[in-house]
Amino acid sequence: MTKRQTKPNRRTPRAAITGIGVIAPNGLRTDAYWKAVGEGLVVLDGITRDGCGHLPLRVAGEVRGFDAASLIEERFLVQTDPFSHFAMAAAQLALDDAGIARGEPPEPFDIGVITAAGSGGGEFGQRELQKLWGQGSRYVGPYQSIAWFYAASTGQISIRGGFKGPCGVVASDEAGGLDAVAHAARAVRRGTGAVVVGGAEAPLAPYSMVCQLGYAELSTAEDPARAYRPFTKGACGFVPAEGGAMLVVEDENRARERGAAVRATVAGHAATFTGASRWDRSREGLAHAIRGALDEAGCAPEEIDVVFADALGVPEADRAEALAITDALGEYGAKVPVTAPKTGIGRAYCGAPVLDIAAAVLAMEHRLIPPTPNVFDICHDLDLVMSRARPAEPRTALVLSRGLMGSNAALVVRRADDSAR
Amino acid sequence: MLTTQVTYDELATLMKRGAGVTVDPRELERASDTPFGILGLDSLGLLGIVGELENQYGRSLPPDSERCRTPQEFLDLVNSTLKAGA
Amino acid sequence: MTRRVAVTGIGVVAPGGTGTTAFWNLLADGRTATRGITLFDPAGLRSRIAAECDFDPFAHGLDPEPLQHADRYIQFAMVAAAEAVGDSGLDTVTQDPWRVAVSLGSAVGGTTRLEHDYVKVSAGGQRWDVDHRGADPQLHRAFSPSTLASVVAEQFGAQGPVQTVSTGCTSGIDAVGYAFHTIEEGRADICIAGAADSPISPITMACFDAIKATSDNNDDPEHASKPFDARRNGFVMGEGAAVLVLEEYEHARARGAHIYCEIGGYATYGNAYHMTGLTSEGLEMARAIDSTLDQARLDPTLIDYVNAHGSGTKQNDRHETAAVKRSLGAHAYDTPMSSIKSMVGHSLGAIGAIEVVACVLALKHQVVPPTANYETPDPECDLDYVPRTARERRLRNVLSVGSGFGGFQSAVLLTGAGGRTR
Numbered sequence: 001m002t003k004r005q006t007k008p009n010r011r012t013p014r015a016a017i018t019g020i021g022v023i024a025p026n027g028l029r030t031d032a033y034w035k036a037v038g039e040g041l042v043v044l045d046g047i048t049r050d051g052c053g054h055l056p057l058r059v060a061g062e063v064r065g066f067d068a069a070s071l072i073e074e075r076f077l078v079q080t081d082p083f084s085h086f087a088m089a090a091a092q093l094a095l096d097d098a099g100i101a102r103g104e105p106p107e108p109f110d111i112g113v114i115t116a117a118g119s120g121g122g123e124f125g126q127r128e129l130q131k132l133w134g135q136g137s138r139y140v141g142p143y144q145s146i147a148w149f150y151a152a153s154t155g156q157i158s159i160r161g162g163f164k165g166p167c168g169v170v171a172s173d174e175a176g177g178l179d180a181v182a183h184a185a186r187a188v189r190r191g192t193g194a195v196v197v198g199g200a201e202a203p204l205a206p207y208s209m210v211c212q213l214g215y216a217e218l219s220t221a222e223d224p225a226r227a228y229r230p231f232t233k234g235a236c237g238f239v240p241a242e243g244g245a246m247l248v249v250e251d252e253n254r255a256r257e258r259g260a261a262v263r264a265t266v267a268g269h270a271a272t273f274t275g276a277s278r279w280d281r282s283r284e285g286l287a288h289a290i291r292g293a294l295d296e297a298g299c300a301p302e303e304i305d306v307v308f309a310d311a312l313g314v315p316e317a318d319r320a321e322a323l324a325i326t327d328a329l330g331e332y333g334a335k336v337p338v339t340a341p342k343t344g345i346g347r348a349y350c351g352a353p354v355l356d357i358a359a360a361v362l363a364m365e366h367r368l369i370p371p372t373p374n375v376f377d378i379c380h381d382l383d384l385v386m387s388r389a390r391p392a393e394p395r396t397a398l399v400l401s402r403g404l405m406g407s408n409a410a411l412v413v414r415r416a417d418d419s420a421r
Numbered sequence: 422m423l424t425t426q427v428t429y430d431e432l433a434t435l436m437k438r439g440a441g442v443t444v445d446p447r448e449l450e451r452a453s454d455t456p457f458g459i460l461g462l463d464s465l466g467l468l469g470i471v472g473e474l475e476n477q478y479g480r481s482l483p484p485d486s487e488r489c490r491t492p493q494e495f496l497d498l499v500n501s502t503l504k505a506g507a
Numbered sequence: 508m509t510r511r512v513a514v515t516g517i518g519v520v521a522p523g524g525t526g527t528t529a530f531w532n533l534l535a536d537g538r539t540a541t542r543g544i545t546l547f548d549p550a551g552l553r554s555r556i557a558a559e560c561d562f563d564p565f566a567h568g569l570d571p572e573p574l575q576h577a578d579r580y581i582q583f584a585m586v587a588a589a590e591a592v593g594d595s596g597l598d599t600v601t602q603d604p605w606r607v608a609v610s611l612g613s614a615v616g617g618t619t620r621l622e623h624d625y626v627k628v629s630a631g632g633q634r635w636d637v638d639h640r641g642a643d644p645q646l647h648r649a650f651s652p653s654t655l656a657s658v659v660a661e662q663f664g665a666q667g668p669v670q671t672v673s674t675g676c677t678s679g680i681d682a683v684g685y686a687f688h689t690i691e692e693g694r695a696d697i698c699i700a701g702a703a704d705s706p707i708s709p710i711t712m713a714c715f716d717a718i719k720a721t722s723d724n725n726d727d728p729e730h731a732s733k734p735f736d737a738r739r740n741g742f743v744m745g746e747g748a749a750v751l752v753l754e755e756y757e758h759a760r761a762r763g764a765h766i767y768c769e770i771g772g773y774a775t776y777g778n779a780y781h782m783t784g785l786t787s788e789g790l791e792m793a794r795a796i797d798s799t800l801d802q803a804r805l806d807p808t809l810i811d812y813v814n815a816h817g818s819g820t821k822q823n824d825r826h827e828t829a830a831v832k833r834s835l836g837a838h839a840y841d842t843p844m845s846s847i848k849s850m851v852g853h854s855l856g857a858i859g860a861i862e863v864v865a866c867v868l869a870l871k872h873q874v875v876p877p878t879a880n881y882e883t884p885d886p887e888c889d890l891d892y893v894p895r896t897a898r899e900r901r902l903r904n905v906l907s908v909g910s911g912f913g914g915f916q917s918a919v920l921l922t923g924a925g926g927r928t929r
Contacts (some may be wrong), residue, residue, distance in 0.1 A: 051636035075461060078441025092594065108779060109794060117673065118651060125618075126635070129625050129710055133632025137551050137713040138476055141439065142465040144714040146912055148783040150652055150673035155913025158777035164791055166640055167777035167915055168681065171616065171652035171673030179670060183685075207625055210639045211650035270694070272605060273660045273669035285666065288605060404647075405657040407669060464784060468718055487719070 011303020015185035016262040016416070018255045019098025019248030020358045021090040021286040023200060025061035025241050025345045033355075034362045038389050040371040042344045044239055051206040052288030056220050057213060059227040060204055061241030061346030072160070079143045080119025080152060082242070086200035086351075087153035088160065090246035094196060095161065098248035099260050102161035110193035111322055113158045113167030114184050115246075116350035117150040117377045118403075119201045122208030126147055129207075157196055157246075165192045170350075174310075175271060175402020177244075177353035178411045182269035184249040193254045199350035212240060216277065217314045228343050230311035231378040238313045241342075243359045261416075264361045267396075268297025268412040276406040279312075281361060283320035283327065285408040286310075286400060290328035293398070293410035297405035301329040304336055304412075305394035306369050308356040309384075310402045311340035312347075321400065322380035337369050337392065339385040344373035353401035357413060360397035364415045367393055425503040427474065427496055429453070435473055440466030453493035460492075467495070474499060480506060512690045513759045514767040514921070516595025516752030517864045518587040518701075520900050522558035522745055522851045525567070527592060530851075531860075531868045534876035535897045539850045540729045541743045548706045554721035554734030556728040557707045558745035558852030562586075573658065578620045578649055581658050583748035583857070584611060584703035588659050595752035596764055597697065604666035604753030608695035610686035611656045611671055611750075612702035614856030614911070617649030619708040624649070659699060659750075667695040676816075677775065679749065679859025680919055684773035686753045687919075696755045702860035703748030710853075712744060718783060720820060730880045732853075734817035734846035735824045735892045738886035742818040745852025749860035751867070767867050771904065771920035772802030778914035785822045785910065789830025792908060792916040796834035798916040805904060808838045809926075812875050812900065814866050814907040815892075817846020818853050823910060828888045830908070830916075843900065845893040849879040859909045861921060866905045870923035875900050 020030050026043045027033030036043070047053070047060050063086065068077055073090035080088075091113075095102060105111055125148040131139040146152060150171040158167050166187045170176040177199040184195035203212060212218055219237030221227035228239040255262050270292025274285030294301065310321055326333035341359050342352055363369055369390045378384050395415045402408050427485035433446040442461040449460070457467055464487075471487045482502055519526065522535040523540030533540060540588040541558045549555035564574050564582040568591055574582055574653030592599060599607065624646055628637040656671040668689055672682040679702030715721045722741035724731035732743040735775045759766055776798075800807055813835075816827055832839045847865050854861065870876055874897050881894040903926035908918045 035705070051634075054636060055639055073461075075441035076441060078439070079465075108774060113777065118653065120616075120652070124652075125621075125710075126625070126637075128714070129622060130629065130632045130635065132710055132713050133626055133629065135632070137709065137716060138472060140710070140713040140717050141473070142469040142717045143440075144710075145718050145720070146465070148618070148714075149675060149912070150736075150912040151614075151675040151911070151915070152782075154674070155777070155782050155915070158779050159781065162779045164777050164779045164794075166775055167674070167913070168685075169673045169774065171613070171671045173653040173657075176653065176670070179668070186688065206635060206637045207628070208650065210628055210637055210642050211621070211646045213639055213642065214644040263516035271668040271670075273609070275661055276654075277655050279795060288666075340899065400674055403653060405651055405653040405655075406660070416519050430775065465718055465782075472717060 012189045014252040015188040015231060015266040016250050016252040016255050017093035017264045017361055018250045018260045018262060020361060021093025021097060022358055023063060023086045024243045024355055025063050025091045028066055035339045037359050037370045038368055040344060040373040042373045044227055044267060044346055047204060049204050052209055055209050057209050058222045059224045059239050063243040064192035079385060080156060081147045082202035083200055084153045084156050086243050087115055087246060088156055090198060090200055090244060091157045091196050094246045094248050100248060108162050108164040110165055111139060111163040112167055112187055112192050112195040113154045113163050114168040114180050114195055114197045115154045115190050116170045116172050116180035116199035118148050118172055118176060118349040119203040119208060121152055123146040123202060123205035126205055126207040128292045133177050139160040144193055147401045155403040158307035172350055173405040173407050174349055174352055175401040175407035175409035176401040177350040178269060178401050178409040179271055181266060183358060183410060185266040188249055188251050194248055197249050198244060198246035198354040201349045201351045202242045203240055203349060204242050217312060225374055228313050229375050230313040230340060230343060231380050232375055233365060233379050233382055235313045235315050235318055239346040241346030241348040242346050245354040260300060264413045264416055267414045271407060271409040273406050274408060279314060279317035279320050282402050282408055283324045283378050285344050286321060286324035286402060287327035289408045289410040297412040299396060299412055301332045303396050306397045307336055307338040308360055308397060309338050310341045310400045317381060322409060335383060336383050337385050337390060338382045339369055340372045341370045343375055353399055356399045360399055360413050364394045364397060367391060369394060425500050432492060435470045436462055437471040439473060449492055454491045456490050478503060510578050510691050510693060511756035512687050512770045513754050513755045513756045514751050515592040515759050515764045517867050518585040518590025518594060519531060519749040519864050520560055520562060520587045521747040521861055522560050525562060529769045534847055534865060535874060537877045537879050537895050537897060539729050539851055541731050544707060547709060552712050553716040554712060554723050555725045556731050556743055558709060558743060560746055576645060577658055578617050578791055580613060580703040581706035582673055584659055584712055585662055587701060587748040587750040588699055589663060590754050590811060591724060591750040592663060597905040599663045602697060604664050606667055606696040607665040607786045608667035608689050608698040609656045609660045609665050609669040610682045610689060610698055611659060612682030612856045612914060613655050613673060613677050613704050614678050615704055615706050615711060616652040618711060619705050620649035622708050622710045655703060674911060674915045675913045676855055677859055677909040677915040677917040678856030680907060680909040680917045681775055683751060683860060683863050684775060684919055687770045687773050690753055690755050696758045697751045699750060700753050701750035702857045704855045704857040705746045707744055707746050730850045732819050733880045734819040734849050734878055735888045736881050739819045741820055742853040742869060745854035747854045747857050747861055749752050749864040756822040761882060768870050768921045768923040771922040772799035774798035775917040780914055783912050785826040787824045787825055787829060789833055792830035792910060793833035795916045799920045803920055807835045809904050810835060810842055810906055811902045812869060812905045813842055813844040814862050815844050815846045816908055816910045817848055819848060825887045828890055839890055841891045843875045843891050845876055845878040847876055862907050864928050866907050870902050870905055870921060873899060873902050
């Protein structure tokens with residue numbers, strides 16, 4: 001491959017992460033999420049949602065005890081789908097964390113909103129489909145037009161915050177979560193002050209689940225402890241989850257000028273495509289994405305202190321990922337600590353890699369590499385951090401993601417005080 | 422007897438069910454000239470309420486009903502329409 | 508040094524005809540493709556009209572195997588992409604596949620298929636606990652919006668960044684914009700860009716019925732879509748796809764490709780106002796236009812044509828007129844601005860890309876397509892909307908703008924021969 005990537009020049013602002021907001025199955029705030037991730041808490045459990053009990057998908061990561069009305073206005077519970085409730089609530093937490101007030105920002109065009117969405121407003125849509133086909137077209141409500149489509153969360157966050165900057169939606173498979181964050185970082189490098197970015201999903205409605213049953217990679221195991229165990233001989237697919245994370249990605253100079261804490265920087269990203277469910281080929285695609293992300297970050301393989309793996313839980317895909325890490329990082333690939341906290345919570349589609357970015361930043365801050373719950377005995381040449389968190393001094397993290405429709409993405413985040421090098 | 426009058430209580434219920442906007446019916450009646458927007462009901466919410474009433478009463482409401490700015494204006498128009506057709 | 512981005516191929520599936528020739532003939536003749544809905548029985552709906560594609564996916568020499576498993580909107584995209592890539596003269600086999608990207612937009616993705624199968628598994632809307640037995644195992648392909656870009660990437664062996672963009676009714680223009688950025692920033696040399704939607708389905712028609720956004724001129728479907736006309740009463744649903752091959756300028760030159768035009772700039776902003784509502788000022792769309800012109804360092808007086816969003820709703824056309832006046836100043840009155848939605852309807856996410864292709868063709872033919880059905884002026888819409896008849900004009904710099912639910916406001920600038928580039 002010839003390297004033709006345009007390197008950011010000195011005058012290009014760096015993209016800093018100044019806010020993190022999490023609504024996840026294992027934590028409804030960032031601190032609760034980190035505590036659960038650090039301890040390797042497993043929250044995978046039987047699905048309890050109304051109308052889902054008879055389906056052959058038994059285990060998932062449900063967001064439970066979520067009181068949307070405590071974070072967003074009550075009317076949104078009627079006017080939008082849970083995927084937007086999660087995204088709006090996570091965005092609010094991220095903005096609070098970053099110290100950015102919503103309402104009428106002094107420079108509204110300086111703040112944008114970008115989300116990744118892979119499942120849309122499935123529950124809302126099913127309810128309206130039921131009205132249409134069960135009762136008649138006159139019973140379809142007015143909010144269907146704005147709740148089901150993939151752009152709902154970006155639009156609502158933008159309106160609620162008064163943010164008029166570049167707004168976007170990557171409607172994608174899992175890797176779209178990384179693409180969205182990279183998209184935000186590029187918007188910042190192009191001159192936007194800050195972008196509220198991330199992904200949150202709500203795929204656990206009956207009809208949405210019926211649609212997912214077609215994924216050959218889906219785990220239909222009954223036992224939560226055995227349902228999602230990537231990199232092991234018992235790997236039997238992935239467990240879906242809901243929720244996700246939103247970040248504030250901001251021009252580093254802007255952040256420092258307003259006295260905001262720079263928690264990390266988005267240093268590099270690359271994405272490739274190797275075909276839907278072509279997991280053998282994802283080895284090459286993921287390795288290529290890793291090299292591209294390292295190149296953009298100006299980062300040598302040995303500088304990577306931890307890898308947050310995609311960890312699909314399908315033997316062929318796990319093998320491809322393990323090999324891709326070694327292909328891209330060389331011998332160091334077998335030495336670098338690798339982790340996959342998502343085995344405790346499931347894969348929240350586009351939300352999953354954004355949760356991993358949050359975990360990566362928190363791991364660097366807390367000097368602790370979180371474990372990979374439920375995984376005890378791996379059959380790949382990786383240094384996977386398994387049952388217990390490992391104290392470390394991670395300064396640079398590599399986050400990987402692959403999507404069921406064939407995307408591969410890699411993203412490098414660096415600790416704030418290391419970003420200058 | 423089937424009532425053909427929409428009350429403030431019913432309007433408050435419709436606002437809650439259709440748009441998730443909680444408003445005390447007495448407060449709604451007292452502040453009946455407060456614009457819907459201030460009460461938290463957007464244009465889509467009002468469209469939804471018009472649709473609900475049309476389904477409930479099995480008849481069309483005039484196009485102006487979805488452009489009413491206040492609860493009083495809305496109930497006046499809706500009730501005069503229902504009365505005229507009763 | 509900034510990388511320039513050229514358009515080297517175009518393809519379209521639109522109401523009124525498949526392929527760029529049929530499409531351009533329709534626009535240049537000012538004919539309309541709106542009609543009573545035939546794709547399903549629209550009885551009971553308020554709006555029973557649409558611009559439908561008479562489309563035979565198997566008539567275009569594509570491999571029937573992937574086609575037959577693809578949803579209608581993806582079939583549109585595959586056919587439009589094949590035309591665009593063929594038109595560009597690119598031999599995709601000899602390209603470095605890591606340097607070929609895909610950026611495709613769709614507002615509602617596989618919802619038509621999702622609805623179709625929902626009816627089966629819910630016993631006609633009777634049960635919430637839908638029955639998975641008998642559900643098509645391919646349904647996840649309709650569920651996942653990224654299927655669109657994924658299928659087209661596989662069609663051409665693209666291995667670079669592949670993404671599906673879904674910003675409602677600006678999806679098409681934004682997908683082209685993202686593609687422009689992808690090449691400009693050096694992440695690919697070629698990007699297959701565009702959009703597709705096939706939203707003529709009961710649920711989508713019903714949801715726009717519910718908010719009265721669509722026209723109910725059911726008795727006169729051919730003249731139902733009346734952008735900027737005082738008698739306009741909503742948009743007419745459409746369907747289709749358009750795809751462009753965007754290519755790094757020197758890459759295109761090196762292989763001797765025909766360059767239609769360049770992408771001179773792109774911007775998008777949110778209005779942060781309301782999910783469906785628009786202000787009468789058009790501040791945010793104006794900002795998108797201004798930003799686009801700034802990128803190209805182009806004076807507003809050098810804009811020769813504005814391809815409007817022109818959906819035909821009361822508020823959109825007023826909003827947009829205000830925005831264009833705000834950006835172009837007095838020059839707005841000397842600039843033809845037309846809406847092809849008068850002829851091909853509003854295909855939600857697809858239309859933005861279809862309109863960009865219309866602009867490419869306008870530059871090629873040096874002809875401004877008209878706004879069909881425009882007869883009665885509206886005092887709030889007082890620009891030159893090119894009523895009913897196409898017009899020859901020297902075209903160098905052409906703007907296409909879009910506006911969508913969620914508050915998205917986007918603009919893209921195309922620069923043809925003799926136009927100003929950076």
